Structure formats: C-alpha cells, structure tokens
C-alpha cells in the first residue's frame with residue numbers, strides 16, 4: 194500500500210509538468226554512448242512512449258559512433274575525429290549509412306514498438322528532410338545542414354507516430370551522401386521545428402567547468418568562452434555548437450544530460466529536480482508555458 198501511495202503521489206506531483214508539456218515538441222538526441230545494453234534501450238523506448246502517451250511530441254534523432262567504430266574496425270578501415278566530427282571518406286560514408294540507417298535506426302524503432310508505441314525510422318534523405326553542404330574540406334563527406342524540410346516530421350507526429358531519424362543526408366548536388374554528426378542533425382531539426390526542448394543524451398552528467406563541476410545552467414556567452422579556453426573539447430563541441438544554433442533558431446531550451454541514468458528524459462521534463470546542464474538564450478531554469 195505504501196508503494197502504491199508513493200506512486201500515486203509522484204504522479205500527482207508531475208501534474209503541472211504534464212500540463213506544461215502537453216502538445217510540446219521535444220527533440221531527443223540519443224547518442225551511441227548513451228545507448229547501452231538491451232535493457233537500457235528498452236527503458237529509453239518506454240520513456241519516449243510515455244512522453245507520447247501524455248501528449249508530448251517526441252522526435253528521436255540518434256547517433257551510433259561506437260557502432261560505426263566497431264564495423265570500421267572489422268573492415269580494417271581507419272578513422273579519426275577532428276573537433277568531435279569523424280573524418281569521412283567515400284568508403285567510410287557507406288559504412289556510416291549502413292550502420293546508422295540500418296542497424297541502429299531499426300533497433301530503436303523496434304524498441305519503441307516493443308514498448309507499445311508507433312515509430313517510423315527515416316534518415317535525413319527521406320523527403321529531403323535535411324539537405325547538406327560539405328561542412329569543412331578537412332572532414333570529407335561530413336555534412337552541414339543547409340536546407341531543412343521538417344513537414345514529414347510534423348506529419349508523422351500529428352498522426353501519433355514517433356519519428357526516429359538517422360543523421361545521414363543528401364548533398365545539394367550529384368546525390369552525394371553525407372555523414373552528419375548526430376548532435377548537429379538534432380540541433381538543426383530542433384531549430385527548424387522551433388522545438389520546446391532539445392535533450393542531448395550522452396555519457397557525462399552535463400557540461401563540466403574548468404574544475405570538473407557540472408554546470409546546471411550555462412549561457413551562450415559562457416559556452417563561447419569555455420570553448421575558446423579549451424574547457425569544452427572533443428565530442429562536447431558539436432553538442433554545445435548545436436545547442437547555440439538551435440536556440441538562435443527558436444528552440445526554447447537545450448539540456449545536455451546523462452542518458453545512462455534511469456529515466457533521464459522523464460527526470461528532466463517532469464520533475465522539479467531536472468537533470469544535466471541547461472542552455473537557454475536568457476537564464477534561469479523557469480519553464481515557460483509551452484502549450485500550443
């Protein structure tokens with residue numbers, strides 16, 4: 194009975210948050226390092242289905258860097274990262290598309306369906322969702338989204354279907370295939386949808402300052418300074434870069450959080466506590482009314 198009362202109390206305490214996020218668009222980037230084993234995948238999928246059940250429109254954008262590394266290793270293809278992005282040649286981009294659009298995307302779609310939701314897996318190529326240019330000549334076939342066509346995502350979520358997006362895209366010319374960093378893709382999608390929230394799930398509790406403390410709030414100016422000072426480095430660069438871009442385009446807030454903690458998305462959206470590091474154009478962590 195005590196357990197039942199605790200559950201009921203917890204649900205009751207969540208009411209203001211459930212009301213606040215009803216109808217909200219929440220883009221969730223599920224990083225390869227946050228994915229973990231089948232049980233962690235099932236729990237993530239259950240949280241996404243719960244979000245949908247309470248009237249949120251979740252859009253999942255995934256990564257899969259470690260899974261790409263495994264396959265490149267098996268094929269004997271060497272790979273390196275520059276400022277958190279994989280240098281991608283023609284052979285590598287084929288492996289990236291195979292792993293992201295195939296293996297990883299379908300694993301997430303299956304997990305959401307196993308949790309009782311409806312999910313459709315697409316990549317940035319489908320319906321020209323994300324059209325790219327080369328990001329930087331040094332990186333090869335790494336794309337920077339220059340044209341977003343997000344109507345397909347709205348069509349899916351308005352039909353009660355959870356879109357699951359693999360960050361692979363078409364180029365502006367010659368039908369080139371581009372490897373897009375998962376964080377970059379998630380930010381571009383959140384920006385184009387003017388999402389209420391972008392949640393970047395990773396394998397650290399948030400953005401750490403120079404002394405290693407996790408910052409619960411960060412402003413865009415602090416991010417620029419910490420990047421210039423080298424406090425933000427490696428894989429954190431695409432995350433904070435994408436956060437700034439999404440906010441500039443109208444996303445209300447971005448949270449970088451540890452996807453390995455139980456029910457990470459629910460803690461962030463539906464509790465007083467929140468999780469990770471939140472970035473918004475103006476401080477503090479006061480959630481605006483997001484009902485549409």
Ligand SMILES: Nc1ncnc2c1ncn2[C@@H]1O[C@H](COP(=O)(O)OP(=O)(O)O)[C@@H](O)[C@H]1O
Nearest residue numbers: 224225226395396399400401424425426428429
């Ligand atoms: N200031 C910072 N705070 C937290 N993590 C940082 C920071 N600077 C660099 N990092 C690194 O960024 C990594 C997260 O990026 P990445 O490994 O690409 O994650 P994912 O695979 O989830 O996208 C962390 O594991 C950490 O090593």
Ligand SMILES: CC(=O)N[C@@H](CCC(=O)OP(=O)(O)O)C(=O)O
Nearest residue numbers: 224225256257258278279374375
């Ligand atoms: C250009 C670039 O870096 N693309 C990434 C795409 C996958 C990804 O972003 O995976 P995580 O989110 O798990 O790191 C890559 O090739 O690894």
